[in-house]
Amino acid sequence: MAQKKQDIGKVSLVLHKKLRGKVSIVPKMLVKNKSDLALVYTPGVAAVSSYLATHKDKLGEYTMAGNTVAVISDGSAVLGLGNIGPEGALPVMEGKAMLFKALAGIDAFPIVLATQDTEEIIATVKNIAPVFGGINLEDIAAPRCFEIERRLQAELSIPVLHDDQHGTALVVLAGLINAFKVTKKNPKKARIVIAGAGAAGTAIASLLMLFGVGDIIMIDSKGVLHRKRTDLTGEKLMLVKKTNKKNITGGLAEALAGADVFIGVSKGNTVTAAHVASMAKNAIVFALANPTPEIMPDIAKRAGAMVVATGRSDFANQINNSLGFPGIFRGALDHQVRQITDVMLIKAAKNLAALVKKPTTEYIVPNTFDKAVVSAVAKAIR
């Protein structure tokens, strides 16, 4: 497996050097003579400019703004690689732009930022917003990501979504809905352990609480979030008030004993067979750390897990954001949604889960390339 991963990396490097960029900007019509030029540029375009200057609400109908999304990152939390800056982030954002077009017909442009300052990021995104119909924030570290998303949502009139939070939460919930079916567990009684209390973990917890689950126990790098901890601030302080009903203390071992569900959005190889073996019968394990899961699927299965999912394409049950963001923005653009709410995301998760007619232990989410995925999600975002 390690060898295979290394090979994918090598092939990917060669491919990237050959492509020199994964997306291209192309004219929608040929411009081959002065008559064409006179229509798309001066003097003809002056009529369109004058019209839009006084009919700003028509911008989406006459320009690219109606179908264009910015994929914006400050490079501070890229994949599992951490704070690798804008240069490291760009290939990921380009990849995402490809998927926006390939899966949802959306024109997406990658913007990687030369700043990691919260206020500068907010000001910059606001300043470039007029050309976009939506803002996809990506790979921005917590807790900065919360403030940035909240402020931009409040101050812009187009939808703003930090995909690492809400896109992830949507897809996790969709998978979980089917995993509950397969394991015949009742969500309302389920005890769920979430390892990782950053962007993804926080959003997953919020969405699961609204969906209605028994109890959630959050774990960060210092252990279980409980009410005796004095080091919690911001989102974590909010979370600890609503989770961990029995106020369990300790770490992963204490949290997982008897738990129904493990959701890992933390670090690779942090969960052991013994941890899984201590969970409730027919346990559900979502080991989503990328590229190395918290526990490898075969180990988790042998230790007693009934349904195992990862973020990887080379195992069954790939919980991947590509199942979410294309449809979320397709819906938001088509239905002119200004705020993407958790209620919409829960509906989208249900729609996504329902695409799998007969869920099994090996099949809880549809394939990213299933044509029905985008419209199932999009119809919920309205």
Next chain:
Amino acid sequence: MAQKKQDIGKVSLVLHKKLRGKVSIVPKMLVKNKSDLALVYTPGVAAVSSYLATHKDKLGEYTMAGNTVAVISDGSAVLGLGNIGPEGALPVMEGKAMLFKALAGIDAFPIVLATQDTEEIIATVKNIAPVFGGINLEDIAAPRCFEIERRLQAELSIPVLHDDQHGTALVVLAGLINAFKVTKKNPKKARIVIAGAGAAGTAIASLLMLFGVGDIIMIDSKGVLHRKRTDLTGEKLMLVKKTNKKNITGGLAEALAGADVFIGVSKGNTVTAAHVASMAKNAIVFALANPTPEIMPDIAKRAGAMVVATGRSDFANQINNSLGFPGIFRGALDHQVRQITDVMLIKAAKNLAALVKKPTTEYIVPNTFDKAVVSAVAKAIR
């Protein structure tokens, strides 16, 4: 003519509504299954991200940054329409992005800004710069444009060009070189009147002085720039020290009497037949105000002008920026030029002029769609 212009505007509006944006962002390769996904996105892309995080100088070889230019406007001086804001500016910037691709194979993305504050514009452009290989500033009002360009050139390591200044100056000089030939005038003795002392007029004057012309007289909305004026600041103060050798005072009439060349980058219908008639024999008139020239070509000709050029595609001798910016940026990207200098622009103007083997009164610049144009300009930018 007025009727025809109105028609072009109407047709253009219909076309824009049909296209809903003139450029589209497309993947450079098909992504149709999970194997493709694994190469262009996770997990394969992680190898590229890691590599670029530590080899920032390779960004242009592995990502779109090497061939992508931002076309950035604050909407403060759009065409002849003035300060119509980002919404009004967007169709123009999209048109320009089309031309970048159609003429020079460059991926150009339009950014229209929600701010017209100099410092905010500078900060915003710097923050989004990592994804771009060059910055084309466009339709930003003077004097703000000077400071913005100067600062960005100093603070970024990629080429920054305010096209209304330097692109215009390059194409004007190219046309003028051939107009001098046709009229058998000696540039070194020519007296040149430039109406309009904003972005374009200032850059034209600077480039012509470096090229070497007899004398230049600049005119702004208050009349001739001369050394008794006490209202001049910034660029105008610099200009007045180097131009108007005889320190002429007055307005257009005083400036044009006996002049060899008129270059108008000001307002439509401001030059009369009498003005042109007062110029030297075989006068050259570049009436570049758009869409209405300072004087219509037929009137100028009847009044004695030998060579007349405008910015319009429906008359002979169209002095259009499309002859300049595609080649300027093609050259800058291909030769990794960090600063586009006036020396390069003069060389480019000479190359451009040389494409017209036998200049005549009706043919002083090549056609924008002549395939030789971009490479002629590009080879000078190195």
